[in-house]
Structures are given as C-alpha cells and as structure tokens.
Amino acid sequence: MLDDFFSRAIIAGVGLAVVTGPLGCFVIWRRMAYFGDTMAHSALLGVALAFLFEFNLMVGVFIVAGLVSIALLLLERRRALSTDALLGILSHSALALGLVMVAFMTWIRIDLMGFLFGDILAVSRLDIAFIYGGGAIVLAGIAWLWRPLLAATVNAELAEAEGLHPERSRFVFMLLMALVIAIAMKIVGILLITSLMIIPAATARRFAVTPEGMAVMASVAGATAVVAGLFGSLELDTPSGPSIVVAALVLFVLTLLPFGRRDGQAAEERGQ
Amino acid sequence: MHKPLSGRDRPIVTMAGAGVARNGRWLVRGIDLDIRRGEIVTLIGPNGSGKSTTAKLAIGVLRPDEGDVERSSSLRIGYVPQKLSIDWTLPLSVERLMTLTGPQPREAVVEALEAVGIPHLARAEVQHLSGGEFQRALMARAIVRKPDLLVLDEPVQGVDFGGEVALYELIGRIREETGCAVLLISHDLHVVMAGTDTVLCLNGHVCCRGTPQTVAQSPEYLQLFGARAADALAFYRHHHDHTHMPDGRVRHADGTVTDHCHSGDGHHHDHASHMAHGEAGDPQSPEGGGHA
Numbered sequence: 001m002l003d004d005f006f007s008r009a010i011i012a013g014v015g016l017a018v019v020t021g022p023l024g025c026f027v028i029w030r031r032m033a034y035f036g037d038t039m040a041h042s043a044l045l046g047v048a049l050a051f052l053f054e055f056n057l058m059v060g061v062f063i064v065a066g067l068v069s070i071a072l073l074l075l076e077r078r079r080a081l082s083t084d085a086l087l088g089i090l091s092h093s094a095l096a097l098g099l100v101m102v103a104f105m106t107w108i109r110i111d112l113m114g115f116l117f118g119d120i121l122a123v124s125r126l127d128i129a130f131i132y133g134g135g136a137i138v139l140a141g142i143a144w145l146w147r148p149l150l151a152a153t154v155n156a157e158l159a160e161a162e163g164l165h166p167e168r169s170r171f172v173f174m175l176l177m178a179l180v181i182a183i184a185m186k187i188v189g190i191l192l193i194t195s196l197m198i199i200p201a202a203t204a205r206r207f208a209v210t211p212e213g214m215a216v217m218a219s220v221a222g223a224t225a226v227v228a229g230l231f232g233s234l235e236l237d238t239p240s241g242p243s244i245v246v247a248a249l250v251l252f253v254l255t256l257l258p259f260g261r262r263d264g265q266a267a268e269e270r271g272q
Numbered sequence: 273m274h275k276p277l278s279g280r281d282r283p284i285v286t287m288a289g290a291g292v293a294r295n296g297r298w299l300v301r302g303i304d305l306d307i308r309r310g311e312i313v314t315l316i317g318p319n320g321s322g323k324s325t326t327a328k329l330a331i332g333v334l335r336p337d338e339g340d341v342e343r344s345s346s347l348r349i350g351y352v353p354q355k356l357s358i359d360w361t362l363p364l365s366v367e368r369l370m371t372l373t374g375p376q377p378r379e380a381v382v383e384a385l386e387a388v389g390i391p392h393l394a395r396a397e398v399q400h401l402s403g404g405e406f407q408r409a410l411m412a413r414a415i416v417r418k419p420d421l422l423v424l425d426e427p428v429q430g431v432d433f434g435g436e437v438a439l440y441e442l443i444g445r446i447r448e449e450t451g452c453a454v455l456l457i458s459h460d461l462h463v464v465m466a467g468t469d470t471v472l473c474l475n476g477h478v479c480c481r482g483t484p485q486t487v488a489q490s491p492e493y494l495q496l497f498g499a500r501a502a503d504a505l506a507f508y509r510h511h512h513d514h515t516h517m518p519d520g521r522v523r524h525a526d527g528t529v530t531d532h533c534h535s536g537d538g539h540h541h542d543h544a545s546h547m548a549h550g551e552a553g554d555p556q557s558p559e560g561g562g563h564a
Contacts (some may be wrong), residue, residue, distance in 0.1 A: 029359055150372065155353055155356050157353055158372075161332065161349050161423065162374070210364075214363055
C-alpha cells in the first residue's frame with residue numbers, strides 16, 4: 001500500500017489532518033490565526049538555514065518557528081507595539097529573509113514552489129514516519145495540556161489564580177504548533193498550512209456542543225477534506241495542496257447552509 | 273458580626289507593605305492585609321483605586337514590586353474575575369464551565385448550580401446567558417471547587433436587586449457552611465454586607481479600614497465618597513437590623529423574634545432616607561475610624 005504514491009499521500013494527509021484539528025480549535029478560540037501564519041511564513045527561513053548548514057529540513061523549520069514564538073513572547077513583554085503589529089513584522093520579515101537567503105545560495109537548486117504550496121504526492125515513507133511520530137507527540141502534548149489551555153483560553157488570570165500555569169502551557173502550545181508546521185510544510189506548503197488548522201475547526205464549530213467534541217469533529221472534517229481534495233486533484237489534474245484547502249472550504253460552506261439547527265435556535269429553545 | 277474561630281486564627285494570606293507599579297506609576301502601595309479562615313474581607317473604593325489589583329496580588333496573579341505577599345501552602349482558590357468574555361467560537365455549556373480548572377463529581381456540580389439558583393441552565397451555552405445568569409454560573413464554578421479562599425471581583429454586576437441580595441446571602445451561607453475566607457470587591461456601597469468582618473477602603477493605598485460601621489464614619493471615607501455614601505451604608509446597616517426567617521417570623525438585631533416587623537423597622541422602600549439620616553448623625557461609634 002505504501003508503494004503507491006497516491007496511497008502515501010492519503011495516509012500522510014489524513015495523519016496530518018487528525019493533528020491539525022484539535023490544534024486548529026485552539027487557534028480559533030484564542031484568535032491566533034495570524035500567529036499561525038507568522039510561524040508558517042518563517043518556515044522558509046528555516047528551510048534556507050537547513051540548506052545552508054546541511055541539516056534536516058523539518059528540524060530547521062521547527063527551530064526557526066520556535067525562535068519566532070520566543071521572539072514574540074519577549075517582544076510582547078516590552079509592550080511597545082501591539083501583538084498584531086509585532087506579528088506583521090515577524091511574519092513578513094522572516095519570509096523575506098528566507099527568500100533572500102535562498103536567492104543567495106546559487107549552488108543549490110531549491111524548488112521554491114514546492115515549499116510554498118507543498119507537494120503531498122512526493123511524500124516518502126520517512127516523511128510518513130515523521131508525520132505520525134511528530135503527530136503522536138503533538139496529540140499527546142495537547143491531551144496533557146488540555147485543561148490548562150482551555151482554562152487559559154477562557155481567562156488567563158482565572159487559570160493562574162487556580163494554579164494552572166497558563167504562561168507555561170501557552171509556550172508549550174506554541175512549540176507544538178511549530179512542530180506541526182514543520183511536519184505539514186510538505187503536505188500543503190507554507191502559505192496554506194494555517195488554512196488546514198482553521199477551516200476544519202471552523203467547520204466543526206457549527207455542530208459541536210463541547211470543546212472536546214469540536215476538536216474531534218475538526219479532525220474528521222480535516223481528514224475528509226484531505227481525501228476529497230486528493231481525489232479531486234487526481235480527477236481534475238489540479239495541484240494537490242490547494243485542492244485539499246478548496247475541499248475544506250467546500251465543507252465549511254456546506255455547514256453555512258440553512259439546514260438542521262439554525263443560529264440562535266438554541267437561545268430560543270432556552271427562552272421557552 | 274461573625275468572628276473567626278480562635279483555633280484557626282493563622283492567616284491564609286498575609287500582605288505586608290505590598291505594592292504594584294506599572295510604567296513608573298504605583299497602582300497600589302503599602303497594602304497590609306491578613307485574611308483568615310471564615311473571614312469576609314471587602315475591598316471598596318472608587319474606580320481605579322486598585323481594588324482588583326489588590327485582589328490579584330493576594331491570590332498570586334500579580335507579583336508585588338515591593339513588600340511581601342504570603343499564602344499558606346496548597347491554598348485552594350476560587351476566583352470570579354471582574355471581566356470575562358468567552359469567545360463565541362468556543363462551545364461551552366454551563367456544565368462544562370464548572371469543570372474548567374479541575375474535575376468535579378456530578379453531584380457537586382448540580383449542588384453548586386442549585387445553590388446559585390440556575391440548575392435549569394446546566395446545558396445552556398454560556399454565550400446565551402444573560403449577564404446575571406452568567407455571573408451566577410461563574411460563582412457556581414468558583415464554589416464547586418470548595419475553595420479555602422473565595423475571591424469575588426464585583427460578583428453582582430448585571431444581577432437585579434433581588435438576585436443581588438440572594439447572592440450576598442449565598443456568600444454568607446457558603447462562609448458559614450464551609451468556613452472558607454471570602455475576599456469581596458465592590459464599588460456599590462449599599463451592598464457592603466452586614467456579614468463583612470473587615471472593610472478596606474482603597475484609593476491607591478489603604479485609606480481606612482475596620483468594620484463596616486467604623487469605616488462609614490471615618491473622616492477618610494467621608495472625604496472619599498462624600499456624606500451621601502455614609503447615608504447609603506447606614507441605611508444598609510439599618511435595612512439588615514432584622515431578618516425574615518423562613519417561617520415568616522422576624523428576628524431582630526437584639527435577638528428577639530416577633531411575628532411581624534416593628535413599625536419602625538427600616539424597609540428601604542419606605543422611610544429609608546429618613547432613618548438613614550437619623551443613624552448617620554448618631555454619634556454612637558466609640559471605636560472611631562480604625563485606619564492604618
């Protein structure tokens with residue numbers, strides 16, 4: 001089964017989607033979408049550094065994304081600029097630095113498009129091992145941090161007062177995000193990684209009644225989008241990464257259609 | 273006035289000369305405060321006087337920039353923050369909110385929701401609650417933890433007057449039943465409860481302190497809030513000089529029990545202001561303002 005590039009692509013994509021689901025829920029609950037983008041954009045700098053110093057690409061991306069989150073935490077403490085502006089600076093300067101460095105390294109031919117938009121059809125068995133190994137670490141981390149993260153999402157001071165160390169869990173969460181971006185880069189590419197976190201989670205919101213349920217549904221929605229997108233790209237001969245994102249978008253739009261439970265209906269039920 | 277039992281007189285929170293500075297400005301400074309088990313401490317003061325900051329110092333959300341804050345080890349805190357908004361993207365029922373910071377047995381959750389009077393809302397999403405209902409849910413969440421110290425930052429905002437009285441009675445009852453300490457923040461003077469042991473009036477520093485009565489008559493307090501505020505407090509004190517018991521009889525401050533209120537009893541809707549003036553002008557307090 002692993003011999004077929006298409007099967008490998010599906011296995012890799014589904015594995016990734018299962019991980020991005022719960023992570024993506026926190027990203028939208030905590031309004032960190034732009035932060036996810038910033039980390040993802042910094043990945044290209046990680047790629048460039050990995051080529052320069054000749055080490056594993058995923059390791060390079062993880063290190064740079066981790067450094068970006070530490071930089072953000074430190075800059076936030078100075079309170080000189082809003083988080084929004086800081087993210088804008090970090091995001092685009094990291095992307096630009098990466099592009100400039102790649103241009104300098106004339107001795108290496110880098111498939112820039114492959115990194116920006118991903119190439120899921122080229123995943124190797126080793127990549128699958130990385131995705132499932134890294135994914136297991138991320139899921140275990142999320143499960144371990146679930147309560148403090150959720151409490152801090154509701155109110156950081158409340159979590160702190162009741163002994164849950166929200167700062168620590170926030171930092172670990174950022175590292176987990178860096179790890180996911182490192183393993184996801186090859187699947188959907190730097191520019192589309194955040195969409196695989198946000199869109200399935202947003203899709204799950206409509207049907208979820210508990211945070212835990214929303215995390216599971218986001219994983220299912222993401223996996224569905226991967227399978228649908230890959231078959232679509234095979235059928236229509238479209239690029240695989242963007243096709244997966246388009247499939248996720250279609251799922252999301254379907255949930256906006258007025259069937260089943262309407263918005264505000266719960267409030268009406270309660271009022272009766 | 274409820275007095276803490278002498279056997280457990282060791283403070284669970286001790287603040288000595290504690291202060292917090294931000295951007296070169298002191299938010300609060302020189303706070304000395306002991307909180308003991310079974311004690312209700314109320315912080316009052318105008319907006320921006322450092323009430324919330326003081327409470328956050330006491331529970332360790334903020335660290336003091338000068339002075340010391342000590343808490344007894346393994347102190348279990350239940351906290352109701354002043355502002356709390358839950359993003360609509362987070363699907364959170366009242367039931368799930370109850371176990372936000374730690375697992376709780378089902379019966380305890382039901383019990384806490386019943387205590388605050390919203391057992392019917394267990395499955396409602398928190399975003400659909402009214403301000404008063406949400407405030408009750410937050411209170412239930414704090415008490416379900418069986419805290420040693422219950423910290424309530426303006427817990428009755430958005431609650432109507434009847435509900436307000438009920439919530440303050442609940443706070444008093446929780447203290448009686450569990451023996452926990454309560455740190456209460458209020459800018460509403462008339463709700464400074466008869467059950468409060470100590471009132472700290474803040475204005476960037478401890479302006480005055482003591483029992484509700486002594487604080488209301490201290491010159492610092494009158495300067496800060498004006499004489500009308502003293503009226504409000506006196507009226508409140510008067511309002512609570514008798515208790516309507518469940519069987520319909522009335523217990524008076526002197527311990528006697530009658531079938532009806534005395535004609536002179538202060539029901540706030542009748543002759544409150546008249547009674548309040550009479551009380552405020554009464555030089556009956558030999559203790560004076562016990563300010564720091």
